[in-house]
Amino acid sequence: MGVFLRLAWRNLWRHRRRTIISASAIAFGLICIIFFHAFITGFNESYIENAVRVYMGHIQIHHQGFQESMNIDDYIADPQAVLRIVSQTPHLQAYTTRIKGYGLTAIGDNSSGVLILGVVPEEEAQATFIEECMVEGKYLSADSIGTIIIGKGLADNLQVKVGDSLIIITNALDRTTGRGRYTVRGIFRTNYSELDGGAVFMNIADAQGLFAYDDKVSEIALLVDDSQNVPQAKRFLIEQLGQERLTQLEVLDWTEIAPQMQQMVEFMEIFLEILLVIIILATFFGIFNTMLMSILGRMREFGIMKAMGTRPSQIFRLIIYESSLLGLIALAVGAGLGYLVTVLANINGLDLAFFAEGFEAFGAITTIVYAKLTLNGFIFALVVVITTTVLVAIYPAIKAARIKPLEAIRYI
Amino acid sequence: MEIINAVNLVKIYEDKGVPVMALSDVSLTINKGDFISIAGPSGSGKTTLLNIIGGLDAPTKGRVYLEGEDLTRMSPSQLARLRLNKYGFIFQSYNLIPVLTALENVEYVMHLQGVPSQERHRRATEILDEVGLRGMYNRRPDHLSGGEQQRVAVARAVVAIPMLVLADEPTANLDSATGERLMDLMARLNQKRGITFLFSTHDPMVMDRARRLIRLKDGRIVGEGNADRG
Ligand SMILES: Nc1ncnc2c1ncn2[C@@H]1O[C@H](COP(=O)(O)OP(=O)(O)O)[C@@H](O)[C@H]1O
Ligand SMILES: [Mg+2]
Numbered sequence: 349m350g351v352f353l354r355l356a357w358r359n360l361w362r363h364r365r366r367t368i369i370s371a372s373a374i375a376f377g378l379i380c381i382i383f384f385h386a387f388i389t390g391f392n393e394s395y396i397e398n399a400v401r402v403y404m405g406h407i408q409i410h411h412q413g414f415q416e417s418m419n420i421d422d423y424i425a426d427p428q429a430v431l432r433i434v435s436q437t438p439h440l441q442a443y444t445t446r447i448k449g450y451g452l453t454a455i456g457d458n459s460s461g462v463l464i465l466g467v468v469p470e471e472e473a474q475a476t477f478i479e480e481c482m483v484e485g486k487y488l489s490a491d492s493i494g495t496i497i498i499g500k501g502l503a504d505n506l507q508v509k510v511g512d513s514l515i516i517i518t519n520a521l522d523r524t525t526g527r528g529r530y531t532v533r534g535i536f537r538t539n540y541s542e543l544d545g546g547a548v549f550m551n552i553a554d555a556q557g558l559f560a561y562d563d564k565v566s567e568i569a570l571l572v573d574d575s576q577n578v579p580q581a582k583r584f585l586i587e588q589l590g591q592e593r594l595t596q597l598e599v600l601d602w603t604e605i606a607p608q609m610q611q612m613v614e615f616m617e618i619f620l621e622i623l624l625v626i627i628i629l630a631t632f633f634g635i636f637n638t639m640l641m642s643i644l645g646r647m648r649e650f651g652i653m654k655a656m657g658t659r660p661s662q663i664f665r666l667i668i669y670e671s672s673l674l675g676l677i678a679l680a681v682g683a684g685l686g687y688l689v690t691v692l693a694n695i696n697g698l699d700l701a702f703f704a705e706g707f708e709a710f711g712a713i714t715t716i717v718y719a720k721l722t723l724n725g726f727i728f729a730l731v732v733v734i735t736t737t738v739l740v741a742i743y744p745a746i747k748a749a750r751i752k753p754l755e756a757i758r759y760i
Numbered sequence: 761m762e763i764i765n766a767v768n769l770v771k772i773y774e775d776k777g778v779p780v781m782a783l784s785d786v787s788l789t790i791n792k793g794d795f796i797s798i799a800g801p802s803g804s805g806k807t808t809l810l811n812i813i814g815g816l817d818a819p820t821k822g823r824v825y826l827e828g829e830d831l832t833r834m835s836p837s838q839l840a841r842l843r844l845n846k847y848g849f850i851f852q853s854y855n856l857i858p859v860l861t862a863l864e865n866v867e868y869v870m871h872l873q874g875v876p877s878q879e880r881h882r883r884a885t886e887i888l889d890e891v892g893l894r895g896m897y898n899r900r901p902d903h904l905s906g907g908e909q910q911r912v913a914v915a916r917a918v919v920a921i922p923m924l925v926l927a928d929e930p931t932a933n934l935d936s937a938t939g940e941r942l943m944d945l946m947a948r949l950n951q952k953r954g955i956t957f958l959f960s961t962h963d964p965m966v967m968d969r970a971r972r973l974i975r976l977k978d979g980r981i982v983g984e985g986n987a988d989r990g
Contacts, residue, residue, distance in 0.1 A: 351864075351868065351871040354864075355860070358860075362858070362859060648854060649857060652854070652855060654840070655814075655816055655843060655849050655851075656843065656844065656869055656872070656916075657840050657842075657843040657847075657869070657872055658840075659840055754811060
């Protein structure tokens with residue numbers, strides 16, 4: 349072990365209390381960085397994941413322009429051909445085909461605009477959480493013809509109960525007015541206001557009748573195993589659909605389907621960055637004074653060392669070693685605790701119900717966020733903290749390295 | 761053999777705008793094997809002279825030649841190398857690095873010089889034995905008495921066989937018996953190992969031990985006696 353490393357280690361323990369306090373401050377900063385990084389990552393991930401799994405899917409395929417227009421004329425003419433490709437998609441977890449259009453629903457004197465979704469109940473249940481979101485009655489089934497499930501908000505608004513009948517009217521493809529009477533089979537709540545307040549799910553066979561769609565569909569939504577694999581899956585689909593000359597289709601990922609979600613994610617990332625800067629600055633100034641005092645109090649010693657021929661660079665090194673060791677101690681403690689805290693926050697989750705109003709349309713199934721500790725986030729936190737600790741020492745180290753031996757020896 | 765030749769040294773300090781003449785026209789040569797005392801009352805310029813000879817301070821005027829080389833023209837890093845390789849320093853007190861043991865303090869200089877570890881250890885233990893600190897190798901300064909600390913400082917100053925050991929009032933903080941034993945030690949090292957000592961003091965007992973006595977007053981040499989007693 350080098351003499352300066354040994355000196356540094358022992359100097360660190362000269363003022364045990366001071367060192368422990370500084371190390372704690374650094375460790376606390378580290379814990380905060382690890383935790384907030386994991387929390388925001390987890391937040392963003394569950395935010396995306398929730399939205400994606402409740403209804404949206406990671407990727408949607410429509411006829412060109414349908415996402416914008418919601419025009420019933422923009423349908424997928426040959427869903428089977430598309431599904432052959434979809435089923436080959438790398439990282440595919442599930443998919444669901446839908447007929448989708450706006451309509452009007454009425455009961456007694458009450459009426460409301462609705463989003464009508466004709467789905468294959470089995471497929472939809474696999475690709476989304478809708479079945480788990482049922483709060484009253486039952487979810488659709490393959491033979492649930494003539495029945496619908498509706499959002500909780502809509503049900504309240506129309507004062508509808510399970511077992512009541514609703515009239516739904518829409519424009520059909522054949523330019524007639526599509527019209528049907530459906531029994532409410534169940535009520536769901538997703539916490540997404542646009543679904544809860546205005547969506548109606550029915551069997552795809554019913555929707556085919558209502559919209560005069562025959563075998564056509566409006567949308568195929570896909571779910572992949574991890575949001576990181578979305579670009580790969582999307583590339584595959586565009587390429588394959590192009591090869592099959594199905595170029596009149598659009599392949600959209602969730603950032604295009606719900607740009608406001610992408611904005612939210614970016615906002616949270618900026619928020620995280622600001623938070624990190626604050627934590628780093630607080631840590632920096634939290635230990636700066638202590639570090640400086642500790643160096644100034646030892647000037648005579650540095651003077652003696654220099655008088656004996658110790659070079660300025662060696663004094664500088666000594667102090668950087670001290671702060672590095674301090675940082676490493678803090679790292680060991682902080683990384684361990686930070687890991688623990690984050691893992692606990694991952695197992696138990698943090699209930700954001702309190703803020704749910706602020707994060708409208710966040711909740712979906714749950715308002716609980718599971719912090720997600722990534723290796724990158726962890727390493728990032730360690731690097732940031734050790735760098736900060738070393739940076740804190742730079743100024744005192746320069747001061748000590750530059751001290752003139754004579755001045756220092758007279759210091760006492 | 762002449763090792764140091766200090767010529768017409770003048771040192772003027774500025775003290776709150778008032779110039780203070782700490783040394784005025786001091787010339788001095790030191791020969792190998794000398795055991796010299798700079799004696800004088802407090803404020804007579806002893807520390808200033810030692811610091812200038814030791815390359816710790818620069819004179820306002822005058823030159824210091826060490827084996828023919830002019831110290832006053834050297835850069836700080838050249839001076840640092842010189843102090844490391846040619847000098848040993850003993851200060852009044854708080855000489856030692858507090859977190860290092862007696863042995864490690866003695867080894868420190870050799871560390872800087874790049875002496876291999878076994879050699880370092882051998883020389884450090886040998887000199888510690890010689891200064892009477894056998895069995896105290898692993899004590900830290902705060903577990904040593906003032907006299908023992910100064911012995912470690914002496915051991916450290918001589919272990920690398922410097923050309924000149926500069927000791928600024930090494931006994932000032934010791935009681936007279938302890939001080940005397942420290943002088944015995946330095947005298948022995950001077951005789952046995954031929955190490956050259958230049959020390960300052962205002963203590964008559966210490967002056968008596970010198971073989972060359974240079975009296976300083978108000979920054980001037982006012983007399984040089986040759987005690988000549990061996
Ligand atoms: N850094 C300094 N600034 C101003 N005056 C100083 C300084 N160092 C020493 N002096 C003055 O120079 C004179 C000689 O001091 P010094 O060499 O320390 O004497 P001694 O060691 O014999 O007591 C004294 O008058 C002292 O006050
Ligand atoms: Mg003095």
